Amino acid sequence: MQLEKLIDRRKTHSVKWYIEDQDIIPLCIADMDFQVSEEIVNAISHKALHGIYGYSTFCERYYDAVQYWWKTQYDWELKREWISFSPGIIPGINLLLKALTQPGDGVIVQDPVYYPFFSTIETQGCIILNNSLIYSNGAYEMNFEDFEEKASQPNTKVFILCSPHNPVGRVWTFEELRKIGEICDKHGVFVISDEMHGDLTYSGYKHIPFATVHPNHLKFSITCAAPSKTFNIAGMQSSIFIIPNKDVKEKYEGLLTGYGLMRPNAFAVEGTIAAYYKGLPWLQEVKGYLEENLQYVCSFLKEYIPSIKVVKPEATHLIWLDCRDLGIPHDKLHSFFLENVRVRLDEGMKFGRGGYGFERINIACPREVLTEALLRMKAAVKGKEETC
Structure with missing residues (x-):
């Protein structure tokens, strides 16, 4: 093997x-x-043999590949205009927090959780609101009562959802995601859903994109994903941000351009296309x-x-x-x-x-x-x- x-x-x-x-x-x-x-090696080798590694951009084949993957794996029909880019999940979340918050605003996380979330929140001058997961009998679950208490605070603006959860490995159920969505919708909390590990589920489990749980979720959520963890190509630095909210997408992409982060590296596009179509x-x-x-x-x-x-x-x-x-x-x-x-x-x-x-x-x-x-x-x- x-x-x-x-x-x-x-x-x-x-x-x-x-x-x-x-x-x-x-x-x-x-x-x-x-x-x-x-297939990815062949695609990258072909690109390398071209011999010119200038500034790169996206093409219709790229967008088609992204739409193909989400449709075949999650039965989600992505609209082309929802799809945006980031060189990585954390750089993108930094820009999203800059677009969605002001210094002093609260951002909910569910610890123990992927630790760069903490520094990202602090970098933007926001306050970390820990909605700690409940650990009992060797498994974790959400504390919905505490979550609503924190979401209801007037300065709470964003919830960073880790789905599936890193490091505890939970695949959140439809009902759990529905409850979280109802609370966030009720209190005007925007959801940044980090779904980087969504493709790496074990037998008997299926990842559910947060945005697909209810039509309302499209208005107040962003889905962050990438082929990087799935296909072991993190070094290509090409993440996919799905942003159905037009106003938020415009703010985000304005910041992306302002910081000079709007272009993929020379191998990211072909690597992503090969991964999603043939991987x-x-x-x-x-x-x-x-x-x-x-x-x-x-x-x-x-x-x-x-x-x-x-x-x-x-x-x-x-x-x-x-x-x-x-x-x-x-x-x-x-x-x-x-x-x-x-x-x-x-x-x-x-x-x-x-x-x-x-x-x-x-x-x-x-x-x-x-x-x-x-x-x-x-x-x-x-x-x-x-x-x-």
Whole structure:
């Protein structure tokens, strides 16, 4: 299987693998250690062989590909005029907050959550309103009562929805999205829906775009997505922002142009077209492999390291690990894995107070790498327990 192939990324300027200590295994940062589909490689190679890499723009083939993907995967008929661009989700959300808020306005997030949301809100001079998720019996759910209390505050202007949720892996149900939408509509709160991981769902789960839940959602929501996590092409820096509200789209694109961020890189357009038209077989194979990796991690930890609990994800190639039973202070947990285990995870503390005692692990790697990391974890935890 091609996904089992070990590929050395250490000298490729990879952020994930750019580490001085060559013995450390990085299972952090949400990209995959799998080669992309042959169709994407061919499309990029053809573009590279052209030999000119000047300023690029979008074409009808690009828009057709985006519309094709959302129609075939989510039965959503996107209008061409809704589709906009950003070089990444976070740069785009920064501009959206600038368009939708004033300094001092409140922005709701549901921690533990993707940590760049926090700095993005603060950068725009806004106030972070934490509607913390409820963790019970190994699973997470929304606190709707607290959400409405925060949404009803007069200075609350925006809610950043993470759907599917990163890092806890929840695929929000139709009913959950409907309730959130009703509350936001009632109190005039605009929804920025980060749906970056929507294509990476596991068996038995289906991502529902927030904007499709009710026709009213089109008026007060923006959908942020990309082929980057889905097809492992984050370095192409091409995100898709679906903005049905004409006035908001004009404000956003004015800022995009003003900051000089309106053009894709030379390979983004062809890479996106190849991904959306020809990448589905590769994606299906990857999702099957991720599901096997997920089951492997769950079984291994249950048998050998029961003090680490898996918050079983419904989507994403990430697993949220409950490490509180290890008895390690939350501010020492990350260094324990890095120094004792020699595995770099994503530090749970960065995801908000709800992340204290947790770590996030990326399982999008060959099983051989994952096995070595788990064996190191087993040995380090055993050694800790023996010295206690």
